[in-house]
Amino acid sequence: MTGSGITIDIDYELSGIYDDDSSMFGHVCIIASTPAGQIQISGCISMMGDTRLVVDKIQVYGLGNLKSGQAGRQQLKDVVQAIMEYINVEEIHVLEAWRVSGANPGRTVGPFAFRRRR
Numbered sequence: 001m002t003g004s005g006i007t008i009d010i011d012y013e014l015s016g017i018y019d020d021d022s023s024m025f026g027h028v029c030i031i032a033s034t035p036a037g038q039i040q041i042s043g044c045i046s047m048m049g050d051t052r053l054v055v056d057k058i059q060v061y062g063l064g065n066l067k068s069g070q071a072g073r074q075q076l077k078d079v080v081q082a083i084m085e086y087i088n089v090e091e092i093h094v095l096e097a098w099r100v101s102g103a104n105p106g107r108t109v110g111p112f113a114f115r116r117r118r
Helices: 073-087
Strands: 007-018 023-034 037-048 052-063 091-094 097-099 112-115
Touching: 007 073, 023 073, 037 073, 052 073, 073 091, 073 112
Parallel strands: 052 091, 052 097
Antiparallel strands: 007 023, 023 037, 037 052, 091 112
């Protein structure tokens, strides 16, 4: 749990180590419990070294009673910060993400990056 009242549950599978830079590849499914409700985030991941997570083909869903607009931009940023704390990385780079529900479903965004706040 972080100071923002967010808890994180992560299920991931890394399929191995490739190349000389010790990159690890796999799939991740994250359930973030926020004060507004639960959010599910899934995508393909690459762990680059010890401090950088690269995520592609992200899908974000509201679960249960979470209504459109309840998980705003700031709350999603707080979820990303909680994820970085949970897995102990300094950066998350998103290559592509698309909206599955809510406003403008099917809209794609990316690339963009988040850096851990201290």
